[in-house]
Amino acid sequence: MATKNQASGGVSRQVLADHVYEALLVALMDGRLEAGTPVSIDGMARELDVSPTPVREALARLEATGMVRRAALRGYRVAPLFSPEELADLMDARLVIEPANAFMACKHADPQLPGQLEQAIEDLKAAPRGPSFAEFRAYWEADERFHRLIAESADNQFLLSAYNALGGQVQRFRFFGGLGVTDADYAISEHTEILKAFVAGNAELARQKMIDHIEGAKQRSQHDSEVRS
Amino acid sequence: MATKNQASGGVSRQVLADHVYEALLVALMDGRLEAGTPVSIDGMARELDVSPTPVREALARLEATGMVRRAALRGYRVAPLFSPEELADLMDARLVIEPANAFMACKHADPQLPGQLEQAIEDLKAAPRGPSFAEFRAYWEADERFHRLIAESADNQFLLSAYNALGGQVQRFRFFGGLGVTDADYAISEHTEILKAFVAGNAELARQKMIDHIEGAKQRSQHDSEVRS
DNA sequence: TAAGCGTAGATCCTATAGGAAATGCGATTC
DNA sequence: GAATCGCATTTCCTATAGGATCTACGCTTA
Structure with missing residues (x-):
């Protein structure tokens, strides 16, 4: 996410910290690193066969996403999975921010936007929905792209920044680790409704459809939480 | 901000990265590090007489606040000061988040909150308002505390998290470097209005007073921008 | 005069080493 | 039997060193 590979070149020896970040992200999403597990800097360095320095930097970045938490002089631990209440809070927070985003984005009326949104929806339809992060990663990225396009x-x-800070956008998908994506059909349908509002240039409708979408996601996530527990 | 000193002990040998973070923050707020200036890791390490490792970590944290920006393999640079347009955007973003915070906080009706808010207002009144960060820091902290109490x-x-991510709460005050606080009287008055709404337990009024406050701050910040340019 | 190249310096990135603190475990004592 | 103390291991934190890359400046050449 935060890293971008430079356009020119090709190989472009990537910074090690980026690799470490990526590896930790995959491990977290797959559920291999369970909630509460301590993440030893030295240990992770040995495991990935790098020095502690890039691991330290990768963890510092991850901390900003809320995936891990740091206690001074005690190291990092994997942040706990969301409780149903927290998941509801996340959706409430999205209900504050994202409808406003949709409204403003529609006001600006970027002519390229509808096409990009449609592409994101198509990718969402095409993406696999398996239980491992490698499988549902494409789905996650398409979903994320849809919402991010609007936010941008x-x-x-x-x-x-506020949208990014929710971070739960990432964490929410940790629930799919071992489960697979469960609400794809609903999400696709609701995204399409939002797209229609953008095509029509109706900002107030876009806001409302975004509200509908997130409230739908809220209810479905509650259901998932109960299944998992 | 993000760091908290442990309650017991007292001296509690602080982590060096925290000192570096603090030093960089002060330098940024005072305007000693101007926008666009490169922040050399090794150079800063020499200047502060520490090794590059804690400097690297402090910069990684600062990057999350938006105060500095990192280009891979090229190091960090001080983020540019806000343009008047960006300042207006910041206020628009606050208008999305903070009134919602005020509404919800009032709904929860924590009996301790009004007293704490009043204390923050009193501190705001008492704080000096000079042009250097050392002088107006107390003011900044009292203002920050007021809004943060509501957000919490x-x-x-x-x-x-979204509120924290705005970060502009910090950056906004960079404008006061060399100028001093200019809108103290208005801010105190508007904060008091918000407090009244909390005391009355009127959530809708709290939301509205917060809107009034931020819109006021928006107009005043625009004026400051013009003065500075 | 202007453009291209090469070298020197600075800077970033990574690895390694060592001191300091915290955790865990066993032995001792009440 | 329970609590406390002490030691060993692990882990974090910081410093130092070296390789790789980028930037800047001066020189050569057309």
């Missing part, structure tokens, strides 16, 4: 088109870097 | 009382960790 709102053209307000701070709202974008 | 909303009792939704994600909205709190």
